[in-house]
Amino acid sequence: MFSKACEYGIRAAVYVALQSLDGRRVSVNEIAEEIDSPIAFTAKILQQLSRSKVIHSVKGPTGGFELDRTEMDTVKLSMIVHAIDGDDIYVGCGLGLKECNANQPCPLHDKFVDIRTDLKNMLENTSLYELATGLEVGLTYLKR
Amino acid sequence: MFSKACEYGIRAAVYVALQSLDGRRVSVNEIAEEIDSPIAFTAKILQQLSRSKVIHSVKGPTGGFELDRTEMDTVKLSMIVHAIDGDDIYVGCGLGLKECNANQPCPLHDKFVDIRTDLKNMLENTSLYELATGLEVGLTYLKR
DNA sequence: AATAAATAGGACAAAAATGTCCTTTATTGG
C-alpha cells in the first residue's frame, strides 16, 4: 500500500506531533528509537517532510523536529503520503494503465474508484493531532 | 497498491478469460502484445498463475493458456493477487508494524481496517468472467 | 522419427527501493 519510507514517515510525524503536544523537540535518534526504524533512513525521510513543510526542523544543540499546535491540525496524512510517495495512490490506475479514466476505463476502474475515494477521504480527513492524541491516551502504538 | 507483476497478472488473466469465452487458447506472445507488457516477464507471471491453478496451460504446438467457463466464475481477483503478491494486502499493518491488531493497534488501525475490508470484499467478489464480459462488450480496455 | 511450436525454468541484468556512512552546515552555550 504505502512504501516503507512512507510508513516510517507517518510514524515519525505522529511521534513528533505527540512530543510537540508537551512542547518537546525531538532528535532523529530519539524518533528512530521510538518508532523502531533505521536511523539514517529515517533522517532522510524527516528531511523530505521538513522540505515539504509537514514538520519543522531546527539545527544545532537543542535542535530537532517539532510541530506547533496549529500545524498538527492542518497537517493531514494525505500531505505526508503525497510528500513521500507522490500522487500514485490518488491518480494511478489499479491495473497500471496510462490512460485509464471514466471514458476509457480498465476492467477494474469503477470498483477501484470507490475504494480509492474512501482511502483518499480517510487520508485527507485524518490529522496528526487526531493520531497523536490517540497515542497520548495509550490507545495506540508506534512500534512492534 | 499492487506490484507491477500483479497488474500484469490480472490483465493477462482477464485477457485469457476473454479469449476463452470464444474457445481460443492464447500464447504468451499474444497476451503480452494485447495487454502491452514485457513478454518474458509476462511469461514468468503466467507460470505462477498456472502453478497456482488460476489459469490452465498447455504445451506444444496449438498450446497456450486457457480457462474453462466454470473456472472463469470460480477464479476471483483475490486468488490472483494472493498468488502473485501474497497476503500483504490482507494481513499487513498500514504503518508496517509487526504486531498491529485490535488489541495493540497502530494509530491508523481502525481506519485502515475499514478500507481494507472493502478492498478485500471487492477482490473476493470479482470474477474473471465479470471482467472479461465487460471487455467483450467493448466497455473496458486492457492497454494504454 | 523429425521438425517446429509452445510453455517451463534457470541464470543473469537493470532499475528502483531501502539502508548506511561520512562530511558539511547551522546554532547553542561556555
Added chain:
DNA sequence: CCAATAAAGGACATTTTTGTCCTATTTATT
C-alpha cells in the same frame, strides 16, 4: 571564539523488484 550538538546532504551499499536471454521439455503435425 571554541567546542559540542543536531540537521542537511552527498556518496555509496544492499536488497528487492522488474525485466531479459537462453536452454530444456512437452507435444502436434508431417
